[in-house]
Amino acid sequence: xxxxxxxxxxxxxxxxxxxxxxxxxxxxxxxxxxxxxxxxxxxxxxxxxxxxxxxxxxxxxxxxxxxxxxxxxxxxxxxxxxxxxxxxxxxxxxxxxxxxxxxxxxxxxxxxxxxxxxxxxxxxxxxxxxxxxxxxxxxxxxxxxxxxxxxxxxxxxxxxxxxxxxxxxxxxxxxxxxxxxxxxxxxxxxxxxxxxxxxxxxxxxxxxxxxxxxxxxxxxxxxxxxxxxxxxxxxxxxxxxxxxxxxxxxxxxxxxxxxxxxxxxxxxxxxxxxxxxxxxxxxxxxxxxxx
Numbered sequence: 001x002x003x004x005x006x007x008x009x010x011x012x013x014x015x016x017x018x019x020x021x022x023x024x025x026x027x028x029x030x031x032x033x034x035x036x037x038x039x040x041x042x043x044x045x046x047x048x049x050x051x052x053x054x055x056x057x058x059x060x061x062x063x064x065x066x067x068x069x070x071x072x073x074x075x076x077x078x079x080x081x082x083x084x085x086x087x088x089x090x091x092x093x094x095x096x097x098x099x100x101x102x103x104x105x106x107x108x109x110x111x112x113x114x115x116x117x118x119x120x121x122x123x124x125x126x127x128x129x130x131x132x133x134x135x136x137x138x139x140x141x142x143x144x145x146x147x148x149x150x151x152x153x154x155x156x157x158x159x160x161x162x163x164x165x166x167x168x169x170x171x172x173x174x175x176x177x178x179x180x181x182x183x184x185x186x187x188x189x190x191x192x193x194x195x196x197x198x199x200x201x202x203x204x205x206x207x208x209x210x211x212x213x214x215x216x217x218x219x220x221x222x223x224x225x226x227x228x229x230x231x232x233x234x235x236x237x238x239x240x241x242x243x244x245x246x247x248x249x250x251x252x253x254x255x256x257x258x259x260x261x262x263x264x265x266x267x268x269x270x271x272x273x274x275x276x277x278x279x280x281x282x283x284x285x286x287x288x289x290x291x
């Protein structure tokens with residue numbers, strides 16, 4: 001087994017450290033015990049882990065975590081892929097930061113959020129803007145902003161004045177999950193409209209997509225819909241902080257609760273069963289789809 005296929009064929013879960021499973025039922029620790037893992041990115045020959053205590057990379061089956069952060073990047077809430085090295089951008093309570101490699105392989109980070117207000121700096125989610133290299137959508141405590149690296153400039157959108165905790169690109173739209181204002185969608189990232197009905201005052205913590213639907217993790221469990229009609233609630237009424245469907249149409253869905261642990265559905269959310277061994281689950285990453 002090669003380094004790359006091991007990560008790509010496994011379910012990955014961030015909780016107290018990193019966990020891995022081939023069947024989504026039986027889990028093993030894969031390093032980082034004691035590190036609250038908030039976000040994950042697969043990249044060729046490595047996995048990048050965002051934690052409350054820094055940014056790390058893991059190579060293949062090596063359980064050692066290699067430090068990517070410096071003394072200015074002390075916590076990371078979310079990450080997105082970027083070109084170049086170190087290949088990621090980060091967001092945290094202190095805003096968006098970009099890194100560059102220096103001598104001896106160390107990475108130095110610089111905040112790009114110094115000119116923003118306190119709520120604008122506090123960032124919960126980040127997403128590379130499709131078809132616009134070097135642009136990132138950032139979900140902040142004051143809504144959605146867009147950062148353009150080329151001119152080091154922030155652009156405000158019309159989704160403002162409410163915290164944004166989740167971002168997604170699916171089905172030709174950008175999607176945003178907000179605090180007490182439900183789900184919104186946009187074509188360009190600047191002009192947003194409410195998506196669907198029934199969650200107008202809902203709080204959304206995570207968004208993901210199946211082949212034909214949007215899934216949302218809320219204070220009251222999982223919601224599913226297409227963004228046009230009503231959102232339908234499924235599963236246990238828990239605060240769902242992590243959510244991921246298998247890329248195959250008939251594969252399982254996994255949901256993580258805070259607290260409440262890990263849950264699995266094998267019938268597209270109609271019935272759920274708890275998988276023991278977890279308390280708080282922060283992020284779930286499914287295996288990559290077969291080519």
